[in-house]
Amino acid sequence: MSSKLISVKNITKDYHSGDVVTHVLKGVSFDIDDGEFVSIMGSSGSGKSTLMYVLGFLDKYTSGKYYFEGQDTSEFDDDKLAENRNEKIGFIFQSYNLLQRTTVLDNVILPTSYMVNCDVKKAEKKARKLLKRVGLGHRIDHKPNQLSGGEQQRVAIVRALINDPRIILADEPTGNLDSKSGEEIMEILQNLNKEGKTIIMVTHEQYTAECARRILHIKDGKIFNDEIVNNRRLATNGDYKK
Amino acid sequence: MNIFRIIKFAFENIAVNKGRSFLTMLGIIIGVGSVITIMSVGAGAQSFVFDQIESFGSNLVGVLPGASDEEGPPASVFGVIITTLTYDDAKELRKIPHMVAITPYANGNANVSYLNKTINVSFSGVSSEFIEVEDASVEKGRFIHSDENESVAKNVVLGNVVAQKLFSDDDPIGKKIKVNQESFTVIGVMKKRGSSFLTNQDEQILMPVKTAQKILLGINHVSVIRGKVDQKENIPLVINEIKKILQKRHNIKDEKKNDFSVRSMDQALDIIGNVTDALNLFLGAIAAISLIVGGIGIMNIMLVSVTERTREIGLRKAVGAKSGSILSQFLLESVIMTFVGGFIGIIFGIIFSSLIALIVNYFGYHWELLITPFSVLLSVSVAVIIGVVFGFYPAYKASRLNPIEALRYE
Numbered sequence: 001m002s003s004k005l006i007s008v009k010n011i012t013k014d015y016h017s018g019d020v021v022t023h024v025l026k027g028v029s030f031d032i033d034d035g036e037f038v039s040i041m042g043s044s045g046s047g048k049s050t051l052m053y054v055l056g057f058l059d060k061y062t063s064g065k066y067y068f069e070g071q072d073t074s075e076f077d078d079d080k081l082a083e084n085r086n087e088k089i090g091f092i093f094q095s096y097n098l099l100q101r102t103t104v105l106d107n108v109i110l111p112t113s114y115m116v117n118c119d120v121k122k123a124e125k126k127a128r129k130l131l132k133r134v135g136l137g138h139r140i141d142h143k144p145n146q147l148s149g150g151e152q153q154r155v156a157i158v159r160a161l162i163n164d165p166r167i168i169l170a171d172e173p174t175g176n177l178d179s180k181s182g183e184e185i186m187e188i189l190q191n192l193n194k195e196g197k198t199i200i201m202v203t204h205e206q207y208t209a210e211c212a213r214r215i216l217h218i219k220d221g222k223i224f225n226d227e228i229v230n231n232r233r234l235a236t237n238g239d240y241k242k
Numbered sequence: 243m244n245i246f247r248i249i250k251f252a253f254e255n256i257a258v259n260k261g262r263s264f265l266t267m268l269g270i271i272i273g274v275g276s277v278i279t280i281m282s283v284g285a286g287a288q289s290f291v292f293d294q295i296e297s298f299g300s301n302l303v304g305v306l307p308g309a310s311d312e313e314g315p316p317a318s319v320f321g322v323i324i325t326t327l328t329y330d331d332a333k334e335l336r337k338i339p340h341m342v343a344i345t346p347y348a349n350g351n352a353n354v355s356y357l358n359k360t361i362n363v364s365f366s367g368v369s370s371e372f373i374e375v376e377d378a379s380v381e382k383g384r385f386i387h388s389d390e391n392e393s394v395a396k397n398v399v400l401g402n403v404v405a406q407k408l409f410s411d412d413d414p415i416g417k418k419i420k421v422n423q424e425s426f427t428v429i430g431v432m433k434k435r436g437s438s439f440l441t442n443q444d445e446q447i448l449m450p451v452k453t454a455q456k457i458l459l460g461i462n463h464v465s466v467i468r469g470k471v472d473q474k475e476n477i478p479l480v481i482n483e484i485k486k487i488l489q490k491r492h493n494i495k496d497e498k499k500n501d502f503s504v505r506s507m508d509q510a511l512d513i514i515g516n517v518t519d520a521l522n523l524f525l526g527a528i529a530a531i532s533l534i535v536g537g538i539g540i541m542n543i544m545l546v547s548v549t550e551r552t553r554e555i556g557l558r559k560a561v562g563a564k565s566g567s568i569l570s571q572f573l574l575e576s577v578i579m580t581f582v583g584g585f586i587g588i589i590f591g592i593i594f595s596s597l598i599a600l601i602v603n604y605f606g607y608h609w610e611l612l613i614t615p616f617s618v619l620l621s622v623s624v625a626v627i628i629g630v631v632f633g634f635y636p637a638y639k640a641s642r643l644n645p646i647e648a649l650r651y652e
Contacts, residue, residue: 058560058645079564086562097557097649101258111561113247120247159561 004067005166005198006032006055011064013050013221024050026221027064032200034166037193039209040202042218049171051218052202056089056169057081069166086114090160094172096152098144098159104131105140108159115163123162130158134188150181157188168192170201174208186211186235211235248567252574255547256582266543267583269536270625274587275594276529277621278613282595284522285612286602291514293608295507297435301474302375302507303481305335305467305488309500325463326492326501329391329451332369332467334491338483340476343374346464348454354447356408356419363404365421365447367454367464375470378443383415383430391450396457399430403444421447424457477506526617530624536583537628540576544636548572555640556648569641576633577626584625588618 013025024047032038042048053059054066057073066073068084076084085091090111098107108127112118131140134154144152153173160168170189174182190211193199203209210233217225256263307324332346348367353360366372370388373379385399398421405414405428414428426449435443455461471480481504488494488502548555555568595613602609 053646056560058649079566082559082562082564085560091560093649097553097560099554099557102254110558113244113251114558114562114564114567115244118244118247120244163562 004031005034005036005069007065007067007070008055009065009067011051011054011061011066013047013054013059014062024221025054025061028218028221028223029064030216030223030226032198035193035196035198036214037190037199037212038201039212039215040200040218041204041206041209041215043204046218047221048202048204048218052169052171052200055200056091056167057085058091082114086111087163088166090157090163090165090168092153092156092160092168092170092173094175096144096149096156096176098152098155100144103141103143104136104147104155107144107155108162110159111163127158127162130161131155134158148181149177150184153177153181153185154188157185157192161192165197167198167200170199172203173201174203174205182208183235190235207233245570248571249574249578251571252578255575256578259547262543263579266539267579267586269539270533270580270583270628271536271587271590273529273533273536274584274621274625275590276532277526277624278588278591278617279594279598280525280529281522281617282591282611282613283598284518284525285614285617286595286599286609288515288518288522289610289612290607291518292511295511295514297377300507301471301477303469303471303477303484304505304507304510305331305469305484306503306505307463307465307501309498309503324501325461327464327467328462329369329455329464331488331491332464334487335467335469335484336371338469338480338487340472340480342470342472343371344467344469345369345372345375346451346467348451348459348461348463349465350454350459352422352447352458354404354408354419354421356414356417359408361404361407363401363445363447365398365449365454365458367451367459368448369451371470372448375468376443378435379433380430381433382413383428385430386448386450391452394452394456395450396424396426396453397429397449398426399432399448400428401432401442401444401446401448402434403442404447405431421449422458474508477508481506530621533621533624533628536625537580537632540579540629541632541636544572544576544633545639547575548636548640551640552643552648552651555643556645556651559643559645560649565641568643569637572637572640573630573633576637577629580625580629580633581622584622587625588622591621 008031009029011025011028012023015022015024028051040048040051050059054061057076099110105124105127108131109120109123112120112123128137128140131137134157136151136154136158139147139151144155147155168189173185173189177185186208189199189201199212201212209215210229213229213232215227215229216223217227305327307327329346332344335341336344345368349364351362351364354363368386369391370386373385380399381402383399386397390397398419400408400414408414408419409417414431417428418425419428420426432443432448451464469480471477484504485500489497489500492501494500558568592613596611599609599611
């Protein structure tokens with residue numbers, strides 16, 4: 001088990017709203033190894049986003065076991081969870097969630113502010129390098145509202161990478177983008193995976209999900225299919241190639 | 243977490259909402275400014291009053307008719323006229339060792355005329371030792387001689403301004419003037435003493451005490467007796483002596499039934515100091531209320547800010563901010579606002595205090611500009627404490643936000 005990056009055993013998640021209890025996750029179990037690219041697929045309300053937030057330490061599960069890097073996460077307190085989010089995980093959101101009044105560069109180095117020790121100069125240098133890699137070298141001092149959606153999402157990806165996390169968690173990363181920009185994002189994610197990053201992506205679109213190597217189909221809070229993608233789609237420069 | 247980066251975030255956010263931050267700070271600016279101004283004006287007024295009292299001369303003791311609590315005001319304040327204190331009392335008190343000069347005062351108002359000019363002035367019947375008691379001096383002519391009291395001489399010494407008004411450039415010495423239709427001879431003119439807040443001595447005339455009593459007032463008592471003691475250390479001793487002598491002369495057995503009260507200048511200064519201190523504190527407290535109102539303004543705006551930035555807080559948490567980091571960031575924002583506001587308030591307070599000092603000095607009074615480090619320290623620390631206290635609740639609210647709900651907040 002210790003070789004697994006993520007090991008989830010019979011996780012449940014209930015939401016209480018007044019007297020009404022909603023069972024969002026009803027016993028989910030799976031393992032994810034280092035270097036995998038997994039899509040979590042399902043329709044809205046299926047619990048896929050909740051599952052991702054639980055995996056990313058943003059939300060707490062109700063029962064079951066979640067081992068992260070072999071450690072039982074039920075023993076983590078709030079600060080420990082925050083440290084894990086900071087060091088081990090990079091989030092990419094559907095709506096980018098960039099700070100609108102802050103420059104691209106400062107947005108990217110935001111996670112480094114919450115590290116215990118951080119060299120700002122080094123972080124900025126790294127940020128510039130990464131921004132150039134995703135083709136935003138000329139946008140470093142712009143504000144997010146001067147950028148297109150695709151560019152904003154690329155900034156968000158660089159922000160997710162700045163602390164060298166083991167896992168990238170992407171919640172519908174192409175959901176707000178046109179197909180060409182979406183392709184660019186998928187291409188970046190696939191390249192990152194090729195370099196060894198573990199990527200877990202939530203999506204409801206089959207053709208986006210198929211960019212991953214494995215798809216977990218989730219429905220009504222349960223995984224009903226764990227599928228290996230044999231015929232993986234490779235996104236290259238705006239065109240899907242089978 | 244990197245505290246400098248968090249300070250930077252706080253500053254950036256204040257800078258982004260410049261107008262709003264300034265309006266929020268305005269409450270603190272006004273609060274701190276008014277605390278400093280009021281405390282400075284209070285300290286200035288206090289030293290002004292002290293200066294005035296001390297200009298009467300030092301090492302003075304006063305005997306007032308009527309019993310009074312030594313901490314409270316004399317009986318005459320309430321309009322009661324007590325007639326037990328006399329010129330003979332003063333003469334007897336003069337014999338106390340360490341008493342170097344003494345004068346009774348019989349006060350009144352009179353119309354004074356010379357040729358076709360008539361003015362209304364206050365007069366005091368005093369003894370020849372008035373000059374030493376009050377540290378006054380004669381400019382022209384001479385002062386009252388001691389034998390002129392017994393002879394009820396109709397001689398007057400004019401205050402400087404009175405002499406100016408009646409005689410202009412003429413020499414008043416030896417001239418006859420009318421005081422309430424009685425004819426008096428001018429024997430001297432006092433040196434200008436400047437205005438004093440209790441009475442303007444330059445607009446006063448002085449005459450032998452018996453003359454004032456018998457001819458102008460028709461009374462036997464005096465309003466007050468003032469004596470000068472050789473050394474400050476001897477004042478308590480002299481006060482004791484005065485009490486003993488007067489009790490004997492007035493046939494008083496029980497000290498509680500004294501028909502007079504004895505005060506020293508030190509006591510008077512103490513009383514006035516206490517009163518003005520209390521007044522300053524009271525005014526300062528009122529000004530401090532505006533600081534609290536300013537603090538509520540800060541809390542209000544920080545609550546708005548937390549709501550507005552819910553998604554930002556969610557994001558910060560998602561990328562690894564601990565609750566403590568969020569708490570510090572928002573707390574720092576309110577503390578920085580109160581601190582900067584406090585700093586600007588100090589500048590405004592100093593400007594206002596200086597303006598007041600300038601204006602008062604322009605009107606010819608000596609007014610010292612007193613801004614104590616205490617008042618500066620107090621108002622700024624109160625402002626910062628207010629920033630912490632009123633900033634805590636919004637900051638705590640921000641730090642407790644659930645990251646998922648915050649990220650989904652529209």
